[in-house]
Amino acid sequence: MESSLLIRAREILKILKDTFSIPSFSEVSGDPFKVLIRTIISQSTAEVNTRRAFERLLRKVQPFTPARLAETEDRDIEEALRVAGLYKNKTAVIKRVSSIILEEFNGELDFIYSLPLNEAREKLLRLPGVGPKTADILLLFCAKRPVLPIDTHVNRVSKRLGLVPMGERRYDAIRSRLEGLYEPRDYFAVHMLFIALGRTFCKALKPLCSKCPLMKLCPSAGEHSGRDLQQSRSHYLSHQALFAPHEPLKKSFQY
Numbered sequence: 001m002e003s004s005l006l007i008r009a010r011e012i013l014k015i016l017k018d019t020f021s022i023p024s025f026s027e028v029s030g031d032p033f034k035v036l037i038r039t040i041i042s043q044s045t046a047e048v049n050t051r052r053a054f055e056r057l058l059r060k061v062q063p064f065t066p067a068r069l070a071e072t073e074d075r076d077i078e079e080a081l082r083v084a085g086l087y088k089n090k091t092a093v094i095k096r097v098s099s100i101i102l103e104e105f106n107g108e109l110d111f112i113y114s115l116p117l118n119e120a121r122e123k124l125l126r127l128p129g130v131g132p133k134t135a136d137i138l139l140l141f142c143a144k145r146p147v148l149p150i151d152t153h154v155n156r157v158s159k160r161l162g163l164v165p166m167g168e169r170r171y172d173a174i175r176s177r178l179e180g181l182y183e184p185r186d187y188f189a190v191h192m193l194f195i196a197l198g199r200t201f202c203k204a205l206k207p208l209c210s211k212c213p214l215m216k217l218c219p220s221a222g223e224h225s226g227r228d229l230q231q232s233r234s235h236y237l238s239h240q241a242l243f244a245p246h247e248p249l250k251k252s253f254q255y
């Protein structure tokens, strides 16, 4: 890994830590089964609707266990999830995954704490509704395993910041690249802070480059039309000598 890239990556993290506050592990972790179901609900859904749907489901299903969810009527789960969209599909996935966890794992996801990391990941990936991002969120948030989950915000901002090649689409390649740039103790902070950056400044359609705290470190600043963004790009170009050689400027965004 180029040392200039490592230096820039660390500088980016430092600025983000100074800009945003991040929740503690205890605020986002907890029962892995709850985290799993919440993550399934969150797929293609805004955070506010995910929260509402999950809270409704929690109120409806007590105790919130794989056994109880597996026997809950579809229409009751659908009713709770309606606000999150794709509620019929999500209900079917939630029922299936609950039954599998009940039958194959005795109703527990304890293996995420004890199995070697890759083995635990493989086992999670065999569950319906669990892709690499969901598996990594469970491993990091609940078991504090050293993985850096890549969601849509982390993917977008890490490419715009030139930390990951713009054309890279393979989940594991993006994850490995970012994991190589940061210390394992910072994976949680990087995940949370890149999401905060993506929601606040580095928005998908209209990034607010001229207000972004990373403007001077970002090769994509000012790539959009508009005078303020062009100005942002000049700020980066005048600052880049500190970090040369740097990644080439990118022309387009990918998600």
Ligand code: SF4
Pocket (backbone or CB within 6 Å): 157, 160, 161, 201, 202, 203, 207, 208, 209, 210, 212, 213, 214, 215, 218, 219, 220, 221, 222, 232
């Ligand atoms: S300067 Fe613009 S493109 Fe770069 S991280 Fe900030 S908002 Fe995103």
